[in-house]
Amino acid sequence: xxxxxxxxxxxxxxxxxxxxxxxxxxxxxxxxxxxxxxxxxxxxxxxxxxxxxxxxxxxxxxxxxxxxxxxxxxxxxxxxxxxxxxxxxxxxxxxxxxxxxxxxxxxxxxxxxxxxxxxxxxxxxxxxxxxxxxxxxxxxxxxxxxxxxxx
Amino acid sequence: xxxxxxxxxxxxxxxxxxxxxxxxxxxxxxxxxxxxxxxxxxxxxxxxxxxxxxxxxxxxxxxxxxxxxxxxxxxxxxxxxxxxxxxxxxxxxxxxxxxxxxxxxxxxxxxxxxxxxxxxxxxxxxxxxxxxxxxxxxxxxxxxxxxxxxxxxxxxxxxxxxxxxxxxxxxxxxxxxxxxxxxxxxxxxxxxxxxxxxxxxxxxxxxxxxxxxxxxxxxxxxxxxxxxxxxxxxxxxxxxxxxxxxxxxxxxxxxxxxxxxxxxxxxxxxxxxxxxxxxxxxxxxxxxxxxxxxxxxxxxxxxxxxxxxxxxxxxxxxxxxxxxxxxxxxxxxxxxxxxxxxxxxxxxxxxxxxxxxxxxxxxxxxxxxxxxxxxxxxxxxxxxxxxxxxxxxxxxxxxxxxxxxxxxxxxxxxxxxxxxxxxxxxxxxxxxxxxxxxxxxxxxxxxxxxxxxxxxxxxxxxxxxxxxxxxxxxxxxxxxxxxxxxxxxxxxxxxxxxxxxxxxxxxxxxxxxxxxxxxxxxxxxxxxxxxxxxxxxxxxxxxxxxxxxxxxxxxxxxxxxxxxxxxxxxxxxxxxxxxxxxxxxxxxxxxxxxxxxxxxxxxxxxxxxxxxxxxxxxxxxxxxxxxxxxxxxxxxxxxxxxxxxxxxx
Numbered sequence: 001x002x003x004x005x006x007x008x009x010x011x012x013x014x015x016x017x018x019x020x021x022x023x024x025x026x027x028x029x030x031x032x033x034x035x036x037x038x039x040x041x042x043x044x045x046x047x048x049x050x051x052x053x054x055x056x057x058x059x060x061x062x063x064x065x066x067x068x069x070x071x072x073x074x075x076x077x078x079x080x081x082x083x084x085x086x087x088x089x090x091x092x093x094x095x096x097x098x099x100x101x102x103x104x105x106x107x108x109x110x111x112x113x114x115x116x117x118x119x120x121x122x123x124x125x126x127x128x129x130x131x132x133x134x135x136x137x138x139x140x141x142x143x144x145x146x147x148x149x150x151x
Numbered sequence: 152x153x154x155x156x157x158x159x160x161x162x163x164x165x166x167x168x169x170x171x172x173x174x175x176x177x178x179x180x181x182x183x184x185x186x187x188x189x190x191x192x193x194x195x196x197x198x199x200x201x202x203x204x205x206x207x208x209x210x211x212x213x214x215x216x217x218x219x220x221x222x223x224x225x226x227x228x229x230x231x232x233x234x235x236x237x238x239x240x241x242x243x244x245x246x247x248x249x250x251x252x253x254x255x256x257x258x259x260x261x262x263x264x265x266x267x268x269x270x271x272x273x274x275x276x277x278x279x280x281x282x283x284x285x286x287x288x289x290x291x292x293x294x295x296x297x298x299x300x301x302x303x304x305x306x307x308x309x310x311x312x313x314x315x316x317x318x319x320x321x322x323x324x325x326x327x328x329x330x331x332x333x334x335x336x337x338x339x340x341x342x343x344x345x346x347x348x349x350x351x352x353x354x355x356x357x358x359x360x361x362x363x364x365x366x367x368x369x370x371x372x373x374x375x376x377x378x379x380x381x382x383x384x385x386x387x388x389x390x391x392x393x394x395x396x397x398x399x400x401x402x403x404x405x406x407x408x409x410x411x412x413x414x415x416x417x418x419x420x421x422x423x424x425x426x427x428x429x430x431x432x433x434x435x436x437x438x439x440x441x442x443x444x445x446x447x448x449x450x451x452x453x454x455x456x457x458x459x460x461x462x463x464x465x466x467x468x469x470x471x472x473x474x475x476x477x478x479x480x481x482x483x484x485x486x487x488x489x490x491x492x493x494x495x496x497x498x499x500x501x502x503x504x505x506x507x508x509x510x511x512x513x514x515x516x517x518x519x520x521x522x523x524x525x526x527x528x529x530x531x532x533x534x535x536x537x538x539x540x541x542x543x544x545x546x547x548x549x550x551x552x553x554x555x556x557x558x559x560x561x562x563x564x565x566x567x568x569x570x571x572x573x574x575x576x577x578x579x580x581x582x583x584x585x586x587x588x589x590x591x592x593x594x595x596x597x598x599x600x601x602x603x604x605x606x607x608x609x610x611x612x613x614x615x616x617x618x619x620x621x622x623x624x625x626x627x628x629x630x631x632x633x634x635x636x637x638x639x640x641x642x643x644x645x646x647x648x649x650x651x652x653x654x655x656x657x658x659x660x661x662x663x664x665x666x667x668x669x670x671x672x673x674x675x676x677x678x679x680x681x682x683x684x685x686x687x688x689x690x691x692x693x694x695x696x697x698x699x700x701x702x703x704x705x706x707x708x709x710x711x712x713x714x715x716x717x718x719x720x721x722x723x724x725x726x727x728x729x730x731x732x733x734x735x736x737x738x739x740x741x742x743x744x745x746x747x748x749x750x751x752x753x754x755x756x757x758x759x760x761x762x763x764x765x766x767x768x769x770x771x772x773x774x775x776x777x778x779x780x781x782x783x784x785x786x787x788x789x790x791x792x793x794x795x796x797x798x799x800x
Contacts, residue, residue: 033541037534
């Protein structure tokens with residue numbers, strides 16, 4: 001009888017160990033993988049605490065700010081929320097929808113307080129197919145709908 | 152004209168859905184069979200009416216009836232007929248109607264097939280499915296109607312999103328939906344079994360084929376989506392842990408857990424409550440999958456424009472479903488006594504238990520990553536995304552654990568095994584697995600988890616084929632048959648088991664594809680002028696020219712690239728940058744050369760300056776193994792479906 005009880009305890013113990021290991025795995029991976037999203041104004045205000053942290057900045061590509069280095073894939077442009085402009089440097093292929101005057105999300109780090117180096121550029125999709133995080137409006141709308149439903 | 156017929160048909164279907172919900176309940180209450188029959192007949196009628204409604208919408212598309220808002224928004228005069236007919240599910244209003252139509256079809260099939268075999272649970276099944284249909288039709292008619300008119304009609308429509316003008320995208324949603332909707336039937340049977348407290352495990356046997364079918368469809372849908380993303384989006388990958396991909400992956404994981412754990416209930420009468428929990432969760436996650444995409448609360452490439460009213464309705468719908476299901480489960484929990492207890496870790500039921508632990512942990516991982524940003528955004532003003540590294544970090548160990556269990560589970564006997572038996576069954580496979588893991592770095596698999604995965608693939612492969620050979624030998628000895636005849640008899644007589652093992656073999660091939668493409672992809676960004684060359688892997692690529700190309704509703708820049716490899720015929724690859732007439736933004740058409748060994752994938756970028764173009768080139772090993780492996784998986788499921796009930800001995 002005791003041995004049966006022991007066996008069941010052992011089984012439970014194994015299950016708890018495996019389950020615990022999985023939970024620990026999820027939680028430890030989770031905290032490191034969060035990338036926060038800021039508007040240009042926020043990103044500049046918090047430059048110090050955000051240094052060397054991977055973040056996303058969303059705004060518009062300032063019209064007339066796009067400079068291509070001829071013969072390379074290097075570009076510079078300003079991301080703006082109409083109050084703050086952030087100079088962004090990027091090298092690589094651009095998404096199809098990247099254009100001046102269009103919404104954009106850049107992911108990268110502050111290299112120096114003056115320059116944001118993007119590793120990934122996400123451009124806004126066409127009018128009828130809006131990824132919500134690309135537009136402030138969309139965010140406001142979805143938030144509103146969620147808050148409403150939570151109340 | 153047709154759109155009014157469709158609208159009217161859907162309205163009547165809504166009324167009949169109320170009958171479908173109410174009539175069987177009246178029938179049960181007053182013990183009148185005729186009322187239950189009325190319910191059954193209305194299930195058939197709803198199916199007919201929604202078929203008419205869907206046909207009406209498709210006909211409106213074919214007639215270019217731009218006075219219908221939905222048609223004007225998702226088609227144009229120049230859209231080819233194939234995409235016109237399938238644009239019906241190209242936007243959310245139409246796809247919800249499509250969902251409702253599929254549900255009505257499955258309900259009708261269930262009402263027809265299970266009428267004689269399940270007289271006790273049938274009225275409840277009908278009522279529950281009627282409630283679901285009612286919920287969906289309310290949404291279709293009042294919150295996202297595809298039948299709205301647009302007055303005055305525009306001369307031409309806005310055209311279908313170019314990304315969706317692709318055969319892969321045409322078939323991706325219907326399969327996904329068949330999977331989602333299919334889980335409604337086992338869910339309804341499970342609820343009916345709980346309510347009537349009848350037949351214990353009967354609902355599992357009754358719905359085995361439905362579950363297998365739904366899971367297979369979900370698999371096809373997900374793989375179609377991945378394949379589409381791979382060759383249409385031009386980023387060289389197939390899975391980005393996008394919230395909407397995640398939404399389809401969660402019910403797949405819990406559905407897979409369910410498929411395994413019901414076997415334990417069938418054989419050992421254990422896990423009864425757990426199985427009910429799993430089927431409720433799977434169906435709820437299926438609904439969540441549909442709704443997340445359609446409500447627009449999630450930020451993703453898939454999300455359509457938002458509508459707050461719809462979001463609220465959907466949340467209320469989900470809340471009712473969850474409260475009803477889990478309320479019922481807790482209320483009736485005392486009926487689900489489990490007689491036998493698990494008594495050894497060296498048993499199949501224990502390995503299935505751990506398997507379920509892994510799969511549910513996987514589903515929770517995805518759920519956390521998908522919903523956490525939503526929660527953060529709602530509760531604070533911060534916006535956050537959960538990146539692919541999180542999922543990869545968690546899913547690599549989960550996948551390795553699942554592989555190890557996959558080698559163990561189907562071979563180890565029920566109840567308990569002995570050490571001698573284990574040694575006989577697993578020692579050779581284990582040794583081969585370890586040797587392969589150790590040797591893997593010498594064959595270029597220098598990545599740690601890649602080497603372990605390769606070792607495990609061999610371990611599982613050897614246990615599976617070893618088992619087949621052992622069983623065939625027993626048969627050969629007993630009935631003095633030839634080896635091939637014995638194997639054939641084995642595989643055809645026990646389709647359930649060997650269908651399942653075939654799914655496992657498909658999985659192994661797929662995992663090999665993940666290892667190859669995930670860990671060993673080579674990527675090159677560069678610019679080339681006419682006549683320039685570059686090398687990637689053993690390939691050497693030369694840009695011959697960049698020309699103009701055009702078709703009915705698009706024009707494109709098209710690069711002509713000659714790809715050569717020692718000892719092979721040279722190839723011509725033609726990547727394009729297309730502009731569709733109705734849309735100003737360009738879309739990328741990658742040129743892909745696929746072989747069993749590797750894929751060569753060329754994307755044409757912008758012109759850097761006169762005559763010089765940017766290119767992105769990928770060499771991805773073993774991608775095609777993913778498509779082959781998934782096909783074998785689905786065939787395995789169909790093989791297992793061909794066998795009906797287990798004959799009780």
